[in-house]
Amino acid sequence: MRSEPLPWPPVAAQAASLLEEAADLLVLHRDFAAAVERCEAGCDSLGPGSGSGTGPVPESSAEVKCSLCVVGIQALAEMNRWREVLPWVLQYYHRPERLPPKVLELCILLYSKVKEPQVMLEVGSSWLRDQTNRGLPEYGCLLELCLLHVLLPLGRFKEAEELVRSCDLLDSQQQQTLLGAICESRRQWAQREETHSAAEEQEDAATETLLGALSQKLLAVLTLLRRALRSMSSHLCLLPYKKMLLATLLLYLVVVRLDPASPTSLPFIYKLVQLFRQAWAAVFSPVHRSPVKD
Known part of the structure; x- marks a missing residue:
């Protein structure tokens, strides 16, 4: 005899209803502001303990809360309010290491797309160093994602190497692949720095040449002015x-x-x-x- 699925608690059921409304507003009606409002209402109805690491949480409530945050992130991004995404999420999870893997993944991809990876530097590092998160099946994928989209674009090569070498979940082949990516990124970074330095030197040389030409013109003008003043003074000396x-x-x-x-x-x-x-x-x-x- 097939067992019936357990019914959701009333609070989770209410949040699930708000989640469905938010998804319809996001996908069908394209009303992003209303979708964010439904997501906030759903997360508030679940209370501060749902998925925030403050106590035992029913799995259904944690899943609903994670889905509400995913829909909310997408709605905020559609309104170009990406700066509000991370603070908005952390008000419901309070600590970076308690973020669900799917929420962390979306945040990393979003801030990488808008060329602001430094926003996720501290959050990603805190999440990856948490011992509880190391047992999650998504840990390896998130480590690689944080490595490629946060640490390497910011030039944090030493931190990236330490993170890869200290991860016991990666086998030797995976570690060598990631370390090779770090080495290649460091080489490209050094090449860009050399190109940038050469461009700055050329710009400085052009500026010095321009200033030299302007100085010569200014010196010529001052010489003519001095001669004119000397001539005027000689004429004035002739007056009785x-x-x-x-x-x-x-x-x-x-x-x-x-x-x-x-x-x-x-x-x-x-x-x-x-x-x-x-x-x-x-x-x-x-x-x-x-x-x-x-």
Whole structure:
């Protein structure tokens, strides 16, 4: 007689119903925001203990919670909200090493696709070093996935080698294959660094050449400016400074020191004006002339 499958607990059944709604919204209706809301409601209904490592959890509840997170990750990615994926998942599992293998796989692939593998560096390392996870059948595949999509793109070659050598689940052939991939990635990384350094040297040389040309032009301009200033100063030295000073003093006395409205100042002002005219003619005339007599 065939045994009937055990019915799901009421909480798991409710979460499974929300999971079905979220999947329909994601695939059929393409309503990603509503799908995320259903996934959040389903995970909240399961409580903090489901799949978070805080206590014994029914297998059905853990599977439903994992599926809800998978649908939620896909919906967030469709809305280009990939930065929220890892924090969103960790709010339901709390610790990176407690992430289900399928959820960790999706997160690694997502952040590798958007060229942000460093986001998964600490999470992936914590998950792979956990002793409980080493007994999972998906451990070997996730180790290789983390190696190829997180550690090697970031240049963490030493950490990758230590991780491969310390894994007892890999046989010698698998270890040699992964170590060969690490060696090839290190060689390509060094080649890219050399190419980048050569390009930087060429750019620096071009910049120095340009700056040298600009410096030569600036030096020529400054030389011309110095010659112009020297010529102006030589012309200014030829002017009769004493006569100019006398004219300035007379103008100061007429405008500032005397009161033109005073009747007693009129004859004196007339004489000063005459002297000022004579000084002006003596200073600015091309040929020195004797003062004009009144």
